[in-house]
Amino acid sequence: MTVTLGGAGLAPHDHVCVLHRGRRQREELVLPFLSEGLECGEPALFFTPTGESAAVRAALGDPDNLELLEPEDSYVRAGAFEPDQVFEVMDTWARERLCGGDVFGRVVSDMSWAASITSTNLVAEIIAEEQAGNGWCRSYNQVVICLFDLDLFGGDLVVPMIRSHPKTWLSGVVIENPGCV
Template sequence: MKKTAAPISFAGSQLGETRHACAFFNGDDEAFRVLLPFMEDGFACGDKTIHIVNPGERCRHLHRLRTAGIDTAAAEQNGQLEFRTNTEAYLRDGRFDQDRMLEVFEMLASGNAGSGFPLSRIVCHMDWAAEVRSHIDDLVEFEARVNDVWFRHDDAVICVYDLAKFGGDTVVDMMRTHPMIVIGGILQQNPFFMLPEDFLREVRQRRVGQMTPDGTTI
């Protein structure tokens, strides 16, 4: 449940009461450089760290953490570090189900997980969504809806987007669904954020406008 928690340092600023952020980077090297201090601070504070990555990326992420001096073996053994693949988290049975994902993140939230850690720092690498257009359409709507979960918990959730893999329209929509944003390596309150109910109304109206008379989408 939401409680008063100390601010979290991240990307040259702080995550205060609102902690759902989209972070736009030009490649993995830039992303890791900005995210590493946030992760190191989490390990030092005793927070749980959860990474959601593409299949096959786990070893590379572990190597980078070990190179930075983090004892990943101990952290995984005591439950402080957890990796999940996007297949496990987002694309179970090969499809993206928004309602199921809301349940998954509700369970991952520190107030419900029963893990013994004060809160979770969740880093979601979103490259998987760029592979299929329908994933992006569903993800845009989901990113707005999941704010209801994170507004009720203290966990810090960073959704990482590689600018080279997503089109301009998608980047704009993702900006409008996250109350906090990282651009140029700096965290700031997002001036483009829309309340979820307003954004969802706009998206659904937009989709109706793209329908042909026979009910198919243009």
């Protein structure tokens, strides 16, 4: 099994903070990453930005093993960040798609939805969600990437996200984080 992101190799159970700039770079990373797995029959879950699910599905050829969810269907169902509901969605997907045999999956979470939410607790809530995600990633045979657009987020969110992920992808290099909290 080959898992690559922007030329860098990833391993099963990886949870990677991906720092990129803009929609174009995101698509250059995510579409090949998902296509690589979908072509092998691997299921994929992509939390897309608002309004982009149809374009993503069209770009990937509308495969049956691809599930797309927008923030309103997962992260912010009632207009506020709801991490418990996100994990419920992810866990249900993983139990249905990844259990049994040698099934491998790919999960992509575009975090751009957080740029429009103003909350004093948001960064702390996202850090807690990402830290819980580290354990969840090891529970299933999968790779999980979390996308952070450097055009939308500053150091107040990016630095804590790097610290809360075991690995970070930046400019084609995957960096191990021995200090992951």
